[in-house]
Amino acid sequence: MVFYFHQQIIQDNHLLFKLLLIGDSGVGKTCVLFRFSDDTFNTTFISTIGIDFKIKTVELQGKKIKLQIWDTAGQERFHTITTSYYRGANGILLVYDITQPKTFDNISKWLRNINEHASEDVERMLIGNKCDMEDKRLISEERGRKVAEENGIKFFETSAKENINIEIAFNSLAEDILNKQRPVEDNERKGGVVPGLGDGQAGSGGPGSCCKM
Template identity: 90%
Template sequence: MIHESLLHHDLLFKLLLIGDSGVGKTCVLFRFSDDTFNTTFISTIGIDFKIKTVELQGKKIKLQIWDTAGQERFHTITTSYYRGANGILLVYDITQPKTFDNISKWLRNINEHASEDVERMLIGNKCDMEDKRLISEERGKKVAEENGIKFFETSAKENINIELAFNTLAEDILNKQRPIEDNNVATGVNLQGGNQSSSGGPGSCCKL
């Protein structure tokens, strides 16, 4: 049975989680969508998604959140989902410098494959592992500032800043669409139809 809250919504936003394999994208997603944490997740194969409805500024917003595989062999599959995304969360692991170094590669992927007006956010995950930290919060903030995007350090395990990050991204998308919405209301245009993602279905999504 489909939960009633998923049936009634004012807007649909498509979000994408990207970043190297093993940075915790799936854990971040499950913490936000189901408020669960599991250390036994295997790497995502191709792409998977979750849905969660949130209420922001008096509107019910259905978030369709796609979890992409970080491995290079899935690059062609995952980049096809960039187009049409309203927001992208770029995740790295604060204990793995290589995942931080690869941020520039992921940002290039966004520039090449996503819409120009896509909202972006940088996430430094696993901030609960302070004893194993190799990337300072200041370095994460600096990269975010250089690219004009917001930044949060998160922990899926300890549930730190997960909901805040997703809600902030959704609110930024909503604020960007507000002028369009206000204009459409004035002219009698139905906005909801225009915000539906044309991403198709989950395709060949595999279970985690």
Template identity: 70%
Template sequence: MAKSYDHLFKLLLIGDSGVGKTCLIVRFSEDSFNNTYISTIGIDFKIRTTEIQGKKIKLQVWDTAGQERFKTITTAYYRGAMGIILVYDITDERSFENIQNWMKSIKENAAPGVERMLLGNKCDMESRRKVPKERGEKLAKEHGIRFFETSAKSSQNVDESFNALATDILMNMTRRAAHGMKDPLDLKNSSKKGSSKCALI
């Protein structure tokens, strides 16, 4: 039986508990929203197949518990991840400050060539904003990664951000294959991307 996709990409969402990782994944995979989710215990994942540059890409999106006590569980899941999305809550400054700790965790546990992206979630809650958009853009630029502000509730930029990350992975894979590099995660990512601006609607 022929497989129904050209590539399978494992994506991982990390960030503090309560920033909306589960809501983002459910919005992306099922196009629904429920603000009464209980905290994820351990690990869960969702699947969505999307088409990028004429290729069918199966995205396996892993949700991790943000609580520190589950960190030992989540470290094993960095391995094999081709894209990692760091999520903070724009209404919670501490969740933004902790992104640096999550960056360090990626460096310690993930493959050196992994694609990364920064998301500032809950941008529908503008009146409660604590983290200016410019701070997110600046941090993303410092790390050479894409940046989006998203809302799982309104679905703003959810598809766009996941698809942008999948596109980056595919382009890296294609470029490395052209140079005879089989595993896209074997080498350090030498081409760093700039911040991608995304306007609030």
């Protein structure tokens, strides 16, 4: 299956960043996505089957950036589908549920998957979701922050229901990607190549790229 994105993306926006939401089933990835993309919350979402995505445009550092956000199924039986998408990602949000210790324990597995299948320079972020459910919390914020620090990645606790830290998490990840690309952009102005447009690198995530499954 191949997804082709309209040429208008190239005409209207300088950059297109591909982001992945990964983590165990039931941690709230779809709710996080819909809160960020549509500012809605629905507790009746059916568990994602395979892959789905949303697109939202943000403005950072004076640039319009299209965020193409892929919501991946956390079930183990879909593992081989989701891994095919790591390679093209500019950023990955790894989500666990602060009320479900198993989802936190599996972070190490997801980090190994990222290391095995994503590009070396992919930006990563750890998300402890459902922080509104303080009365059912089983994973402390300190434990989540420690894992993030040990792996050199940013950390946020979020709540899709109460809209806590959702926008700041996505924008922070996008800004880190943008900052990483700026040296390449500067080189392009001097006669180099625009990232993702003719540089010959698979999975650059640049405008006009296509995603394959």
